[in-house]
Amino acid sequence: MEMNGMERLFEEAKDSLFLIKENNCIKRNKAAAELEAAYPFPLEKILEIARGEGCMLHSTMEKCLDCEVRSDWDQAAFPFVLENKAGEQEQFSGSYTMIDHKMALLSIRRVAVQNRLQQVIQNKRLIEYVNQAHENERRAISQELHDGIAQSIYSLMLETRQLKWCEQLAELPSKLQKIDEDFVALLGEVKQLAVDLRPAALDDLGLIPAIEALLHRLTEATGVEIHFIPMIENKRFVESIEVITYRVLQESVMNSVKHADVNELWVTLSEQENHLVLTVRDHGKGFDLQKVNGHSHGLGLLHMQERAESIGGHLGIQSEEMEGTTVTLHLPMSYLAKRASSSEKR
Known part of the structure; x- marks a missing residue:
């Protein structure tokens, strides 16, 4: 039939x-x-x-x-x-x-084989970026230890040894004062290195104070005025939310400072439909998202996106050339609370 x-x-x-x-x-x-x-x-x-x-x-x-x-x-x-x-x-x-x-x-x-191939290529690029980022961090830490802290310790060691040959007792208090000041400066270098590796404010005080401290340091270092508007009360979040929000903010701000040619940035933090939402906005050069793929800037954006998706979140980027860029991070708080609760039960 x-x-x-x-x-x-x-x-x-x-x-x-x-x-x-x-x-x-x-x-x-x-x-x-x-x-x-x-x-x-x-x-x-x-x-x-x-x-x-x-x-x-x-x-x-x-x-x-x-x-x-x-x-x-x-x-x-x-x-x-x-x-x-x-x-x-x-x-x-x-x-x-x-x-x-x-x-x-x-x-x-x-x-589709092509889809799998694209995913493999993207994952390979991401792994290369992460490895390179880790290597750059190690190089920077090594250089800071050698050129900064190690040299400061060596100078203090020489100053301390010289005290043995100090014949003028009247000069001793001033030399001890100088050594004390050098120790304070060295301690500051060590603390700054520790903050760069893991901000103590994030562990001790929470996300909002850590963001305020970060933006204050970046403003002093770059001269870019950063307006931070927290639209939520200061409270603790799941650790992965705080770390990812902090790192995405850090990379977004540095991207704007390096590439956007701006004097001002606007950062907001809010809660929307049980999501923690971070936005970083500038009115700088902007860029074409399609053109940055494969470059370090594009891999940085990919890295931020992977951070967000690792806990069920989403990273949105809107940018137009000469119109500025807005980075929006959404992280689901209920999702992570559920994961934490399930882990405790098990």
């Missing part, structure tokens, strides 16, 4: 299509049959993932618990991995759509 138009469309579709009724496949197209032949897999496991009874990390609800993957699940496009007969793994994307209260359509397609 000749197929009608809808049947032909179903049969010749490039996606693997499974018509599901009461948890059983009642019809599959040609692509689905070829998929099952190449990748032997239990269809019920894919259906569990599609219905939210498990995820790509855990096969059942009991194992999944409050898994962050499942909490953000989308039946319209969920990822999973299948293994072929040779033991090689491939990434797939599934879609599960209810037709009526008994019937559903499961669609499966292989993730």
